Amino acid sequence: MEPVDESDLEWREYEHGESAFRRKQLAAAAGAGDDLGCSLYELPPGKRSWPYHYHAGNAEALYVLAGEGFVRLGDDEHRVDAGTYVPCPARPEGAHRVVNDGDEPLRYLAMSTMRDPDVTEYPDSEKVGVFAGSPPGSSEERTVHGYFRTKDAVDYWDGEE
Numbered sequence: 001m002e003p004v005d006e007s008d009l010e011w012r013e014y015e016h017g018e019s020a021f022r023r024k025q026l027a028a029a030a031g032a033g034d035d036l037g038c039s040l041y042e043l044p045p046g047k048r049s050w051p052y053h054y055h056a057g058n059a060e061a062l063y064v065l066a067g068e069g070f071v072r073l074g075d076d077e078h079r080v081d082a083g084t085y086v087p088c089p090a091r092p093e094g095a096h097r098v099v100n101d102g103d104e105p106l107r108y109l110a111m112s113t114m115r116d117p118d119v120t121e122y123p124d125s126e127k128v129g130v131f132a133g134s135p136p137g138s139s140e141e142r143t144v145h146g147y148f149r150t151k152d153a154v155d156y157w158d159g160e161e
Contacts (some may be wrong), residue, residue, distance in 0.1 A: 004030040006040055020047040026109075028139060037112040037137045042070070043100040051125065054095035057118035058135065060088040060110060062098065067106035072097045080108075095123060112137060117144070128151045 009029055011022040020043070028109060038160075047146075052072060068081040073096050080086065088094040090113075100106035105117040117132035128150055129136075133143030153159065 001031040001049075007040075010044070016047050019050065020044060021049055025137070025139075028137075035114055037110075037114045037139070039110050041098075041108050042108055043067075043098060043106040045100055045103055045105070047100055049098040052095055052097040052099040052123055053122045053129075054088065054092055054123065055090050055112075055118055055120050055136065057090055057115045058110040058113045059090045060095065060096070062088065062096070062108045063111070064076050065107040067100060067104045068102040069098060069100040069106045072099065080106075092121070092123075095121075114138065132149075 005025060006024055006026060009024045009026070011024060013022050013117050014020065022042045024040040025037075029038055032038070041049065055097055058060075062080075064080045064082055064084040064086075066082050068079070070077045070079050071086050074093060075085070075161040077099075078086070079087070086096065088096045098106070098108065099109070114137065116135040116138075118136055120126070120129040120131070120136065126149060127149045129145075131142060131145055134140035
């Protein structure tokens with residue numbers, strides 16, 4: 001484990017519909033292991049981060065470095081700009097999504113605990129994500145990983161003899 005300079009890392013780009021951003025996984029590059037995650041994000045003007053979600057097992061926090069926009073937390077939208085810190089606890093009240101409605105790129109750090117296993121809920125699309133074997137954000141192989149519609153839930157004994 002050693003310090004890393006973000007300028008030495010390549011951006012990884014993500015784009016799907018209204019979600020588009022670049023990410024540098026700082027903690028992974030520094031060899032921080034699976035205890036604490038930290039990534040640098042950059043959202044172009046008019047774009048959004050990951051879909052609205054919260055983790056049941058991992059807390060997250062955001063710290064805005066540059067630009068402006070808003071973060072959706074529950075039913076509220078909060079303006080963010082350089083110096084804004086946003087806690088996102090591991091419960092429904094921590095559900096969040098970052099939106100850049102400004103004219104410049106929005107850059108922020110996203111930090112998280114890296115607990116395994118984890119379940120992520122996506123209230124808007126009524127899905128859950130299940131992760132076991134390595135925590136969300138890790139590049140390690142998982143033993144279980146999938147996304148499921150909550151309406152497809154079955155009774156514990158369904159299908160059992």
